[in-house]
Amino acid sequence: MAGYAYVSGHERYVFRDLKDLMAKATPLRSGDLLAGLAAGDDTERAAAQLALADVPLGVFLQEMVVPYETDEVTRLIIDSHDAEAFKAVSHLTVGGFRDWLLSDHATTEALAKLVPGLTPEMVAAVSKIMRVQDLVMVAKKCRVVTKFRNTIGLEGRMATRLQPNHPTDDAAGIAASIVDGLLYGNGDAVIGINPATDSIGQVTSLVQMLDGIISRYEIPTQSCILTHVTTTIEAINRGAPVDLVFQSIAGTEAANKSFGIDLKILKEGYEAGLSLKRGTVGDNVMYFETGQGSALSANAHHGVDQQTIEARAYAVARPFKPLLINTVVGFIGPEYLYDGRQIVRAGLEDHFCGKLLGLPMGCDICYTNHAEADQNDMDVLLTMLGVAGINFIMGIPGSDDVMLNYQTTSFHDALYVRRVLGLKPAPEFEAWLKAQEIFAAGDQVSLGPDVPRAFRRAIAAE
């Protein structure tokens, strides 16, 4: 490849290859600086964006940012590309693609048809030349609906993962956070625990506990223990009542290897989950997590910017038809996303890219105490993602994860965004909340005055 250039008067900006051009066109973030890939200054960045806007989309099928020969994720992307679906936009440049996405031609139906024709690199490229409002505008037109025991992603609805983590996996401690979450109307995406201890015995007993609670209180939702896929497969083999199979994934073969997985292991996990047939309204059985910076953290980024690698992680998820995919946007720390401004932009990029690629995107709207961010930044991202039509967010008591030591959205935060934007839970879960009188009758989101009958004895017996 001869490289790319932007010329303005007597100034000439040259970019070595496609991945160099994409990295330098990326809005500023600390992870690309750490990797030594970022533009030298704002002018070079703007020049790179101008040059990127002139690249025809077809180039992304010719010039690989990670080699086809040595990376199974690239092979998956190229081998599963649907040339017929791509025809709708194949004549466009990246800049023309932005115009098309924002135009009235890009309807919800047209975007759904386009999904198999897009690659993560095309989607990442166009996101780099979009403003926040563009990312919101286009994502809002995308609709991705998935089902297990309820229906997630319908228009005008937003689900929450109830995340009842406890520093020692104490059963009563987890139950206390579950009660808190349910009585604040949270938990339709999943009740999902990050276990403090990853052993097969611990994972099995947590799966059984959540299954017991969901059955006994007849909650139309699903459970998940966020442990390594091989541990979940083993738990399934031993007869554990697993609803969703979890795994963290990244956008290169080498980064996935550092997680101890490859596409074959993911397929085994997917098939093990399907084999239990525990979904009642659908069979989306996978739950994936991603996050910008994970590939660099594993030294497996191939000189590609972190946002493009993140979009490639969504291609890893696609064949396994996940119920949920969650970008944990501010979790890794300030060396990848330094402050609230970078976290907000990254969360909206990830949501946009995932939705264009046909995935049921959620976001862990979060930050650590060593990042330059606070609750105000999270309120901004939460509100913007609510407007953009996010499928689900996290819900945790008082925003404080006492096991993982970071802050994410609270049960209260979900009620805030429901009320200001009129967003309802998944319909099956909403019906349960109303039957339990956790939500008061009527259209506005309001909590009922009493503890539901079903929970009174259990709470009082304490």
Added chain:
Amino acid sequence: MAEHDMSDKPRGVTIANPWTHLRKHTPARIALGRTGVSLPTTEHLAFQLAHARARSAVHHAIDLPKLAQDLARFGPVVEVQSAAPDRPAYLQRPDLGRKLSAESAAKLAAEVKGPFDVAFVIADGLSAFAIEKNIVPFLEAMLAVSDKAGWSRAPLILAGQGRVALGDEIGAIIGARMVVMLIGERPGLSSPDSLGIYLTYGPRVGLTDEARNCISNVRSEGLSYAEAAYKLHYLASEALKRSLSGVNLKDDAEVLPKPDGEAAGNFLLDGPKG
């Protein structure tokens, strides 16, 4: 039903939740109450204070000379610095926190000569508070155990702006069979002063996390000093015996007895329905 009224209680416009007694089971911020669907003022401002404290923990500078004085009673102490010149650089360049400054590397090579069975390295990490609060009581518990085991030990090494892997270079330079990194953990909102312990056998530059064993959440409200010392002694003894640490040691360590007083009870599933 007798002992708890099951209606949310209005206090003025704010509403308290009738399950505050469940807080005994978890440090999580449950039963915060609400005004409308939002956090009451008291809870909102309590969060701000906790966040400010956690941020202070991150940015609070460790006073190495003072710490060296406090630790002198445990034997010789050597101070070093990582290649990260200040806190902003430390936070944005994890690679710098993982290697010694040129000056410190030269100093260690000149002043500390092994071989040793074990080197204890004490680093600020992401919370100098964690070191200030926990290091003396932990060393009291641990060094007694270590000396009883008869391990030869290097001088205590105090490292400023250090990350976990800094111990690899230190251990390699001074010739330690094992390095134990005692480091301030990423501060949580409810735990700004938590000490982490990382054991690495055969330390050398370039090792990654799968080569280590970790003991986390060591602090007065978390894992006790005695229990942490007990676990570390177990892991270090096994590491010396088997000449390895990390993933392959982990499985065996998990069979350690659980701390007592942890019943598996769960009130949501105990007792009859309804």
